[in-house]
Amino acid sequence: MNGMRVLYFAWVRHKIGHSQEDISPPAEVKDIASLMRWLATRSPGHAQAFVQPAHVRAAVNHVFCQPDHPVRPGDEVAFFPPVTGG
Amino acid sequence: MNGMRVLYFAWVRHKIGHSQEDISPPAEVKDIASLMRWLATRSPGHAQAFVQPAHVRAAVNHVFCQPDHPVRPGDEVAFFPPVTGG
């Protein structure tokens, strides 16, 4: 498979308008930071969700990751606000 | 009333052989330390209980006290080992 599954939670999901999508980003999307920039171009909702990338957290394959973490075809990538459980 | 009530707990009680007594110590017994010295003369069990006064704790009228705390007629004085509740 060439694509990635992307999941959204909390207000990131609200702004984008859905909770997941399957995407096939171009080859220059190699890490979380460049994936966020590319996703921001997909719709006004996406643009709003990623307008301040520092406010968005990410996980790759169920593990929290920093913006320089690589993303690869087949990964499950999630974007969400800082967690507020407990 | 001229006397004091003295209570014993745990191994202090075991060594002395009873849990309380009403006593009328002489006038020179003015504090916990001198009361312990005087009590130690009352029986072999008392002597054994107070052989190491630093191992015995005291309370006067339900409040923990140091050896220099005064004792007066009418007081309830208790002697016991360091506490081990909880």
Place this chain on the structure above:
Amino acid sequence: MATIRVQEDVFDPQAEQVALTAGRADIGGVAAFTGLCRADDGLAALVLEHYPGMTERALAEIAAEAERRWPLTGCTVIHRVGRILPGEPIVLVMTASAHRQAALESCAFLIDWLKTRAPFWKREEFPDGTGRWVEARAEDDAAAERWRSP
């Protein structure tokens, strides 16, 4: 070895304590923390969202870290999701150990780390139908930071 559950239903701390201690005589203390839903600002309900699959993994890792750091005989973490009313419980962390300080410290550790390392998000609902996502708090980050390994 830890018991980890994510569920919509209310939990029973006493049943969890019995499960953690039944038939054993090597436990000196059980520490428990129950987080409850406060009715701040006239809140009507909290709605708890999570990341299924990642949540269980994150909670298991937090519990495993507690078991590495302290000599525990057992550890239970239960977190509710869905709609939670004021006064209802949200989360339970419970630890058992031969030693009191191990139980108390690991219990505080678990709730502090859970608050910053498990993928849950709270939305407040108000009686007028409006809602608001709860923001992460700097105090929670500071509390978790206390437990960072040197």
Place this chain on the structure above:
Amino acid sequence: MATIRVQEDVFDPQAEQVALTAGRADIGGVAAFTGLCRADDGLAALVLEHYPGMTERALAEIAAEAERRWPLTGCTVIHRVGRILPGEPIVLVMTASAHRQAALESCAFLIDWLKTRAPFWKREEFPDGTGRWVEARAEDDAAAERWRSP
């Protein structure tokens, strides 16, 4: 305001938590510590002795100190006396607060101070009929010392 009890009977932590929280929506967390009887060295039973009259006063003072130091909505201390079998509970301390750290810290404070400031004594009984008074532990003094006011 605190609930203080010295009793022979086993207690029910869940009933105490309900009593502390029922009908309220201003409590963010409840912290609880239950001390249990361990079967160390083949222990048959613990016999707990106390100083009636002084015990209740000492426990009330310890609880009042917790309420001075932390913003608690309630606090419960229950200590058993008499004969206690391995695996049975000995003591419960439970605190409720709007804030998690206040509940957790005051719960740890209460058990640490109770261990050094309340007039209870434990005697261990063994299957062969022998007995031994439990000695106070330096670790308990050190734990209590952490909470000394500056």
